[in-house]
Amino acid sequence: MNDSARTFVLVGLVVVILLALHLLPTLHIGDTELRKVNILSDVLPEYIRERDAIDHIPTISGSVASADSICEDVVDDGLTQFYYQLDHIKELGRPLRIAYFGDSFIEGDILSCDLREQLQDIYGGSGVGWVDCGSQVSTFRQTVRHSFQGIDEYDVVKRPFNKQVESIAQRYFIAQGDAGFSYKGVTARQHLNAWSSSTFFFRTSDGFTVSTSINNDSIQEEYVSPSERLQTIKKYRQGTRSISYSLTDVTPNTYLYGVALESESGVVVDNFSMRGSSGVSLKDMPKNVLREFAAVRPYDLIIVHFGLNVVNEKSHAANYKAYTNQMGKAIEHLREAFPEASILVVSMPDRDQRTAAGIRTMLGIESLVAYQQIMAAEHHTAFFNLFEAMGGRESMKRLVDQGLANKDYTHLTIAGGRRLGALIVNYLSSGYDRYKSTHQ
Amino acid sequence: MKDRIIELLTYHPDEPMIFSTGLFLILFLGFSFIYMLLQRQLNLRLLFVTAFSYYFYYKSSGFYFCLLAVVTLSDYLIARSIARHRSRWLVALSLFIDLGLLGYFKYTNFFAGMWAQMIGANFQPWDIFLPVGISFFTFQSMSYVIDVYRGDLKPLPSLLDYAFYVSFFPQLVAGPIVRARDFAPQIRKPITVTSEMFARGCYFIAIGLFKKAVISDYISLNFVDRIFDNPSLYSGVENLLGVYGYALQIYCDFSGYSDMAIGIALLLGFTFPQNFNSPYQSVSITDFWRRWHISLSTWIRDYIYISLGGNRKGKVRQYVNLIITMLLGGLWHGASLNFIAWGGMHGIALAIHKWTREHIFHHDKHYRSSGIRWFMAVVLTFHFVAFCWIFFRNHTFVDSWTMISQILCDFHPELFPQIIAGYWMVFAMIGGGYVLHFIPNSWQEGFIMALKHGGVIVCALLIAMVIFLVIQVKSSEIQPFIYFQF
Secondary structure (H helix, E strand, O other), X not given: OOHHHHHHHHHHXXXXXXXXXXXXXXXXXOOEEOOOOOHHHHOOHHHXXXXXXXXOOOOOOHHHHHOOOOOOOOOOHHHHHHHHHHHOHHHOOOOEEEEEEEOHHHHHHOOHHHHHHHHHHHHOOOOOEEEEOOOOOOOOOOOOEEEEEEEEEEEOOOOOOOHHHOOOOOEEEEEEEEXXXXXXXXXXXXXXXXXXXEEEEEEEOOOEEEEEEEXXXXXXXXXXXXXXXXXXXXXXXXXXXXXXXXXXOOOOOXXXXXXXXXXXXXXXXXXXXXXXXXXXXXXXXXXXXXXXXXXXXXXXXXXXXXXXXXXXXXXXXXXXXXXXXXXXXXXHHHHHHOOOOEEEEEOOOOOEEEEOOEEEEOOOHHHHHHHHHHHHHHOOOEEEOHHHHOOOOOHHHHHHHOOOEOOOOOOEOHHHHHHHHHHHHHHHHHHHHHHHHHOO | OHHXXXXXXXXXXXXXXXXXXXXXXXXXXXXXXXXHHOOOOHHHHHHHHHHHHHHHHHHHHHHHHHHHHHHHHHHHHHHHHHHHOOOHHHHHHHHXXXXXXXXXXXXXXHHXXXXXXXXXXXXXXXXXXXXXXXXXXXXXXHHHHHHHHHOOOOOOOOHHHHHHHHHOHHHHOOOOOOOHHHHHHHHOOOOOOOHHHHHHHHHHHHHHHHHHHHHHHHHHHHHHHHHHHOHHHOOHHHHHHHHHHHHHHHHHHHHHHHHHHHHHHHHOOOOOOOOOOOHHHOXXXXXXXXXOOHHHHHHHHHHHHOOOOOOOOOHHHHHHHHHHHHHHHHHHHOOOHHHHHXXXXXXXXXXXXXXXXXXXXXXXXXXXXXXXXHHHHHHHHHHHHHHHHHHHHOOOHHHHHHHHHHHHHOOOHHHHHHHHHHOHHHHHHHHHHHHHHOOOHHHHHHHHHXXXXXXXXXXXXXXXXXXXXXXXXXXXXXXXXXXXXX
């Protein structure tokens, strides 16, 4: 064979073999489905984009949608109570509080810290809000310097877990003897360097001794008497920049929760992230636990932001419908405990997956987002379509390309949190502007 | 359909032409057909390959292919003049043009930013596009002019030959940096692809594709990148495994692409020199630079180190020259301080190795270690190289330092079994990659011989099989993040 002919024959054979492989039925090795070979996918990308046929996106009926926030010209009544409180923030006699429940998407205070910073810029307030006694991501979290020792974490997504004694963050910590935890303000974000009120939350049926030190000053020691109820120890000092707790004589019947570092006025945002959670466990939180927390820590806005742990490529629309039914119950459950609070459902963000045609939005996401929107409308809560707001399909890829999200095409970086946090702040601000224009 | 094909063939900044794409395969099919028809039409063939190369470059960098033409034309004319009157000024003019272009496109923002920082001014980086492969073709072209000036090479007989050499698409965008003295004699020779060249070419394409698009791609996306993106989120043991993973990833990435270039050139009848020679088998840092990116290390040796005086101006000057050479070598990899630091560390290590070899161990150039000494030397060299990669990969020193302190102060060895179990696929690939790295050369030669006997069908099956694997990896599910820290 002539020298360069052999090269041509080689390339031709490779192309023919690959085209032939394309004609093979889909193969499986064990549980893994082998991907289809399609060397023409560069030329004909729409050829393999059959997603619209599989991805069932429910339509939202006009009557349902009118109760919801998607119509720009309708004032979002889901947040009216929150806007009212915002309007009277100086007369509340306490800070205006926002609880942000979410999954690993907001872990490490990503995104929620930007919501906090920007709202505190406008409405005042300081402090990072709720911080658990221990944390798996304390070194990663940049909004508080947190260290702890001698405690074991129990949380709702792992067993064993006794939900009767959980905190609002769906966690509790048990000391292995003597234990301690400390918090120090940071300058990474505005308003987090100093605060005035530090409240420690716990439940103990045996009692223990706690020593507290603010700004490394003298240590105050006090004995906590046993009680079956939620207890708090509140320390007030203007210009608190660090606080440490040291516990002695603690038995396993003591459940440690967290500390709220906040101001007496302005805005406080609590980050309640739960890695691996779909959010459904919120509906199983005991009513008395929620009521106890509501009594000492009332919220004006509860943000519910889940979905990453729900979508998977093999799920069907029916699963999403069943899931949002459950989430609807969780929302009613929260509403019952916090009747004064407005509730905002934030849709799941874009999440991408690799396909033969490149990085694409995972199947099922648009379907789940639509079901979340229907759920929000049915339960008369506000709804923020983060998926659309961040740019819709493949917007996560664009964030990854700009260094704003991680290469798992799922989680944001700190800078990405700032970008998306601004979207939520804008949404709330424009809603508030509309509220003011209609209530003046 | 027609619009889509036109769209596909036009330049898109985020879709450069690389060998591991379906588009390249289809285009190369057409290319090899015409190449076959032009087998005996020398000038037409050179013209066709040059045009295809320019198109290849256009597809990666758009209208910046003009730069390629500017460098080609100016250096061709300058080298011709140098052949007639040997003048330093002409070399200076060539360097001014080549380094000027390289400096403007690659380093303007870096130096302007540094300057602004020194005088305390505010600096907004200018929007300067970095044309793909500019570091490679300017270096290639400069070496030609300098070789002609030094009398090591006769100028090429025609502009077409020179344009063919500078733009030859297999090595155009990512090397190897092929010297004119190696390449020029092959340009006008009749095309010869012996069975051995053919088998070797197929082997290099397959292994290069496997290294780049299977190993490097999979481990970077599913493990290495996430560690480097957020080192503080992971324990020391994960950070250390991330560094080991990166050492393999960068080797597979660089050498895989070079291998494909060498393989494609072989199928077209051109032989490139070897560019990577199992660098992690090195017994010293000096040995490492004889095995790592050989076309670059010999380039900087011949044109920077030697030009600075090499070892001809005394011992101290030699060490200084080594360090300066490596600092510039570092800067060549990218316009940022971390690359300079990386080059500097290698330069200092080379100088220290040279000194200890002569003054403490008294080893001559022919010394070969063996047994446990060999093993220790390989392990030590690998760890030093891997340590330097931390600075190469992290853009800021803060990130590098975070990584090192996680490894030193927050190691958590007890997590090791969980991590291996959680990412078993990634570590199987990393392990496999290192094993592949240490297989003896004779095995590789044996495999090539087997391919030679198998002929074109076996070669086609091998390449198709690797492409099939690449497609599986390219569209495989992304491993979810796993945190083991507590």
